[in-house]
Amino acid sequence: MGQGGKPRRAQAYDGELSAAVTRAQQGDEAAFAVAYRIVQPGLLGYLRGLVGEDAEDVASDAWLEIARDLGRFQGDGAGFRGWTATIARHRALDHLRRQRVRPRSAVLEADVLELPGPHSTHEQALESLSTARALELVRGLPRDQAEAVLLRVVVGLDGPAAARVLGKRPGAVRTAAHRGLKRLARELGVTDEARRTLGESK
Numbered sequence: 001m002g003q004g005g006k007p008r009r010a011q012a013y014d015g016e017l018s019a020a021v022t023r024a025q026q027g028d029e030a031a032f033a034v035a036y037r038i039v040q041p042g043l044l045g046y047l048r049g050l051v052g053e054d055a056e057d058v059a060s061d062a063w064l065e066i067a068r069d070l071g072r073f074q075g076d077g078a079g080f081r082g083w084t085a086t087i088a089r090h091r092a093l094d095h096l097r098r099q100r101v102r103p104r105s106a107v108l109e110a111d112v113l114e115l116p117g118p119h120s121t122h123e124q125a126l127e128s129l130s131t132a133r134a135l136e137l138v139r140g141l142p143r144d145q146a147e148a149v150l151l152r153v154v155v156g157l158d159g160p161a162a163a164r165v166l167g168k169r170p171g172a173v174r175t176a177a178h179r180g181l182k183r184l185a186r187e188l189g190v191t192d193e194a195r196r197t198l199g200e201s202k
Contacts, residue, residue, distance in 0.1 A: 013038045017077030025070055032070070036063065039081055043088050045154040049138075049146055050092040058095050062088040082161040085151060089165055137187050138180075145180030152177050 017038045023031030040059070047055035047062075065087050073083055138146055151162040151173075162177070163170040 014077035017080055021070075021073065021077065021080050025073070032067070035080065039084050042081070042155040043084055046085060046150045047088055047092055049150045049154075050089070051095055054095060054099075058091050059088065061095075062091045065091070078158070078161065081155060082157055082165060085155050085157065085161075085165045137184050141180045141183065144176045145183075148173050148177035149180040149184070 017035055020031045020034040020038070024035055040063075043062070044055055044059050047058050051058050062084070066084055069087075073080065075083065138149060141149065147166065148162060151157045151165055152159070155162075157165065159174045159177070160170045163173040166173055
């Protein structure tokens with residue numbers, strides 16, 4: 001786990017993302033494309049967990065709003081990921097209201113969860129989520145747990161940022177993520193140390 005309890009994948013990109021967002025706010029279209037490339041895979045994985053096959057359409061709507069409101073954003077790379085996740089979640093909930101269906105359980109693709117970099121216990125735990133069995137388990141989690149796991153692992157948000165996206169107290173989100181990850185860890189044989197690193201960090 002990186003500084004502040006963020007997955008290393010997200011932390012590795014935060015500096016690049018922050019710089020790209022700053023340049024994009026000054027009108028640099030290439031920089032906006034860089035920010036999109038960094039954020040989109042996790043955002044799409046999160047949306048697949050909420051709206052299934054409609055994720056691409058919802059993501060497109062979210063990015064239109066992100067581009068429109070970019071000048072109002074204030075914050076760093078981590079803040080930008082949280083801000084975009086909040087917008088995407090609102091678009092997803094609007095979509096579900098229009099469809100008059102409840103949010104579906106998480107539907108993830110293995111490539112969203114593949115991680116680069118050194119193989120520490122944390123990376124091994126996350127990489128194990130790319131197995132077919134893990135995807136089946138995530139789909140079977142209660143919605144609050146699935147969404148907390150998606151935001152923490154796929155989008156790469158820390159506990160407080162995930163709580164802001166969901167409009168819940170950080171403790172409630174940590175508990176949901178902990179319970180979801182505990183269940184996944186039990187089924188996947190992931191070590192207690194890796195589960196604690198993922199689910200109990202602030």
